Amino acid sequence: MNLDLVVTDARLRGRDEPVAIGIASGRIVAIEREIAADAPVRSAGGRLLLPGFVDSHVHLDKACLLGRCGHDHGDLKGAIAAVSALKRGFTEDDVLARAAACLDRAIGHGTTRMRTHVEVDPRAGLRSFRALKQAKRDYAWALDLSLCVFPQEGLTNDPGCEELLVEALRDGADLLGGCPYTDSDPSAQIDRLFDLACAFDVDLDLHLDFDLDPATSWVEEVCRKTVETGRGGRVAIGHVTKLSAMPREAFEAAARRLADAGVAVTALPATDLFLMGRDRDADRPRGVTRVHELAAHGVACSVATNNVQNPFTPFGDLSLMRMANLYANVAQVGPEGFGACLDLVTESPARFMNLGDYGLRVGAAADLVVMDAADADEAFASITAPLWGLKRGRVSFERPRPILNRP
Incomplete structure (x- = not known):
């Protein structure tokens, strides 16, 4: 041989x-x-x-911002506003240096595949995107980096944002993201993102339902659009903390709908724990969706890093083993479920990221x-x-x- x-x-x-x-x-x-x-x-x-571990949801462009702003913003809106003010001054060299520091750590913790979300809007322009394109080239020897461009601060309410997203997609962005809960018209953003994803034939990965009010949710709308456009297996949603606040019957109905539509779900324990429930004086909820239970219903799921040392999450070391272990603690998973939690940072994200050459089998990378x-x-x-x-x-x-x- x-x-x-x-x-x-x-x-x-x-x-x-x-x-x-x-x-x-x-x-x-x-x-x-x-x-x-x-x-x-x-x-x-x-x-x-x-x-190798698969980190399906990271924000390299706004990582490692400790010391550049305060960290007493208190909620999601405050964190978005703090980074919005900072990113106007981001340079390509600055983004590349901070991303490199994260990638060095991730590689040392065994990560070989990563999907990073990249903010593209009139404030950031294409600077962060260009920097992470360079990082993708620089680190190809150790890690496959996929770039997901998205509008953090809204799309329909942010003139010029869509044109920049289109320019990034034409310039090699791997997929498209979104953030409907920051848009003045969430439904219109969802529609437009699906239109763009179909036009450029790229996958979608949306930030969705990032609060603890189960009375309203955009999960059904995303599932409907996924089925309508025939994009099952090519759509993921992240955070979805509303699912953590749903009664059992509603949670299981959502699980079946997600599985049938082919929509994947990513939990982001560090950020979700840090930001959710901060308005409560006592008995604060965990705010982390039980993705291992969704996986048991046939939903492709993952646990991922999300933010690192910034106003959204002022800590992080890019260790997916640590993140999966944190998730198991929060979700109260015992030894009988350790294997399922390990799948959330290996096989399962590889499946919904459509990494056909992944795994421990003959023929795989x-x-x-x-x-x-x-x-x-x-x-x-x-x-x-x-x-x-x-x-x-x-x-x-x-x-x-x-x-x-x-x-």
């Missing part, structure tokens, strides 16, 4: 015995108990091997990460750090185990 690399003594989820992974031309070509080949060998040391644990439950429960990883069969990072200097 003509191979470029063999990873030996690797433990995979669902297999009792360690295996060897044969890699050629950046792809997995064999998974066997043993592989004999004249190729370099790298041992996983009997540790868990996972496909050799985007792999070795965790410092013997199995998935141990890795998840202890928020285990990765030891090293591969991008298309090349070692992209290494994180040595700490050395304890005992007396």
Whole structure:
């Protein structure tokens, strides 16, 4: 067998015995108990091997803003306004430097695929988009970066915004986002976004229903438009915190509707926890949608980073294992559900992002990460750090185990 690399003594989820992974031309070509080949060998040391993590919703353009503004805005509107004032002064070099700091961390935590939302409007212009196009090129050796351009502050109420979105789509944006709850006419924004997505044949990923009032919701409208335009499997919605406040019957009805329409859902625990329920003096709700329960109804779901060290979320390290573990704590998921939560940062987001070459199987890209644990439950429960990883069969990072200097 003509191979470029063999990873030996690797433990995979669902297999009792360690295996060897044969890699050629950046792809997995064999998974066997043993592989004999004249190729370099790298041992996983009997540790868990996972496909690289998939971060389906990040905002690199407005990350790492601590110190540039106050962080006592108190709610979503205040955070949007604070960043709106700052982004007028963003330069391409500034955005690229802050994005690079995040990407460095993400790669070191085992992320190999990422979708970043990019604000495009008359205040930001195309500066952030151009900077992240450069980041996409600069980091292709370790991470596939997908650019989702969107109007953070409204579309129908923001003259000139649509023209900039169209320019970005013509200039290589990978998909289109939206934020109907900031628009003076949310329904009109949804309609226009679907029109643009169809015209440019790109996927949609919308910020939606980001509050705790279950009496009103735009989920049904998005599902209806998805079915009407035949875009099932190509539409995602993020936050959707209203679902966390719905009674069981309404939640399950929404789950069935989302599954039938082919609309994916992303929970963003750090931001959702930080911003939701701040108007309550006591008994504050968690405000995080139970996406593992939606997944059990057949909805493609994920847990993702969202904002990092800015007015929306003044912390973050780009570790998806930590984020999935945080989600499990918030959603009160015990060991029986650890595997399902791990899927929320691996297989499930890869599915709705239509990453056809993803996974731990023959034919998939050799985007792999070795965790410092013997199995998935141990890795998840202890928020285990990765030891090293591969991008298309090349070692992209290494994180040595700490050395304890005992007396």
